[in-house]
Amino acid sequence: QKEVEQDPGPLSVPEGAIVSLNCTYSNSAFQYFMWYRQYSRKGPELLMYTYSSGNKEDGRFTAQVDKSSKYISLFIRDSQPSDSATYLCAMTPITGTASKLTFGTGTRLQVTL
C-alpha cells in the first residue's frame, strides 16, 4: 500500500463546476499538507499549504484536512479552463528547510468550455 493514495483521473468537468480532489494517507505522522498544481512540462506550483486538521480558503480554492480520517481535499469553485492541470497532494511530518515531501500520484483535471 502506498503511503499516499490519489485517484489519477482524468477528471473532466464543465466550466463553472465545483471540483473536488482528494487524497488519503496512511502515515499518522504527517502534519503538513500541500496541494500543488502542475501544468504540462512545468514544475509544480504551490497552491495551498495547511497544518494539521481544518479548512483553509484562498480565493476559489479551499483545502480541507481531516486527520482523524487521514483524508485531505482540495475544492475548486467556479472552475476555469485555465485550471486544467495535474493536481498533486503532498505531505510531510515536519516543516522547515529539510522537510521531505511524500506525493500522491496526481489527478489530471480537464475543465471544458
Added chain:
Amino acid sequence: GAVVSQHPSRVICKSGTSVKIECRSLDFQATTMFWYRQFPKQSLMLMATSNEGSKATYEQGVEKDKFLINHASLTLSTLTVTSAHPEDSSFYICSASGGSPLHFGNGTRLTVT
C-alpha cells in the same frame, strides 16, 4: 514569493555524455535542496537530498555515481547525469525551501539520443 530557478529547461545529449543541471534559489538561502525525477503521467520521485557543504543523501535505488550532486553554496545545487543513456531521459525537477513549504523549479527535460 520564493523563486527557484532551474537551468536548462530542455537539453538533448548523445548517449555517453554528461549533462549538468543547475538549481538556484533566487531570493532565499537554501541549506537543503531536493532533486526529483518524473516520468510521463507519473508523480515525482525523490532522487536525493542535497545538503550545502556536505554529501548528498540518495534515495534507495538511485546510483550516486551516476547522478552527481554538488551543493556548493546556499543558493546553488547542481545535478550531473554522467554517461547518460536513453533510459535516463526524463523530467528532472529541483526544489528548495527558505522556510516552508517547498517551492519547485520549472524542471529540465532531458532527452538522451
